[in-house]
Amino acid sequence: MSARNLVADKLLWEKLGRWKRSSPELDRIQFLKTVPFFDQLSNRQLKSVSDIMFERTYDIDESIFEEGQPGAALFLILDGKIAIEICRETSTTRLAVLDRGAFFGEMALLDETPRSATARALERTRTLALYRNDLNELVHRDAKTACQIYRSLAGMIGDRLRLTNELVQMKAPADKVGLG
């Protein structure tokens, strides 16, 4: 077989490979690779996670979820901006502004406790949502992947706890904190 034929074959197979996997699916997997939450996962694992995710688009000022509502899903920002806010009767406190690649609402993966803050889109935003029960089912179907996600979640919650402890220690007066 000539070199020309070999190259033609290779091109054909590449084209077929590209055709087999739709581009949005590949894009999504590429995106998931960049999220720290899933950085331990292989391409195959990312594919199975991507298959159970829901894509949602929110308009400017639209709520993704509101404080006090029971949580059911973790959200990843594909593009756009989200504000995390706590609304009180007289004022609204903005806790954070998140953009592409960030995630929020991760506590909903553990239980049904009410949301502790409101998430609102600051611009037209596309998100990926991972539903708690789908992740629970993934435990039965692909235990290794689910374990790695839970491990990332545990690590993240541990980090936040450590950070909160440090903040408490920094802000509290030295005589009250000195407990060892």
Added chain:
Amino acid sequence: MSNGRDFEATERDRKGRRKVFYLTFAALALIVGAFLIWKLRGLILPIIVGALLAFLFRPVKERFKIRWLPHELQVLCSFAVIGLVLFFAYNTFRKHIPDEEQKLEFKVRLKYKLNEKYRQLVAKPPEGKSNAVLPLIEKELGPVMDKINQALELNREERNLFLKYAAGYNGKPPVQSKFVGYFRANQNTREYVIPEKAPAGGPPPTGPVAAASAQPPAATEGASLENKLSAWILAPLIFVFLGFDNGQIRRFSISLVPNRYFELSLTVLDRLDDSIGNYLRGTLTECFLVGMTLTLGLTLLGIPLGIAVAIGVVSGLLNAIPFLGTAIALVIGLGYALIAENIRPLIPGLNPNDLALYVVILS
């Protein structure tokens, strides 16, 4: 000022027109929907059965997921396995489905035995002892027996066919002489309730003639059966189609939900799925257990294994219909118990003459 009023009037008109448009559109959609459902009503049941089977077998599909095998191939493999199991089950079951001769024989036996039991029930006690209950039973059961007799009456064609089978027909051995005797006895069965004289104007139609006229033409019946069977081809297709679904239908349904209700709808759908799934799978398990128990019980009562399995399967399936299913299953079991002969219960101490009673207790 007048501009504002004009605007309000235009707005009111627009809203009115919009309302009329939406109402007309909704009414039209409703009519078209109802028309389609009516026209395609023959397809509804196969579609529901296919969807139900896919729903019931979903946990099996999930459980036997093989990572390296493509999803579609897995579904086809599991469908082939289920199909094979059903095919063998049907083949085993089909052996006990009565053929033309056995159906005629069954009708003759059932009519004879029922009349025999009825006559035993209403027989006058010896030595002229009066019994106040007997006239009551006769009054209530007499018309019922007449109706049963009319339903079990063989029409002219069936009578001729039975006589042919009695002499040996279609490569089959002759019908047992005992059953031919039953057939002859059935010919002389009288009506238990004497009908009032019909008004002048023509004689009332006789039983067999009326029955014959009520029979649909054979060709029409065959065509309708064919239509029904072709509609049932849809059931496995729907089953496979829904089996191929890997969450796409759910994803599509959720994509139609407004963002505001996204998490809520996911939770509700999940709980609904759980509850309905548990109910249906529970019912299926119950049907299976009822079928098994009945088969075992009937076998212990001495009914041949094939018949016991057939009655068990039918009763188990019918058990899915609340209340009515149990009653129909009881009637089938009782029907066989009434015509059964030469029964030897496997449990010692049971009287074969009380078989009907045991079947009632078992059901």
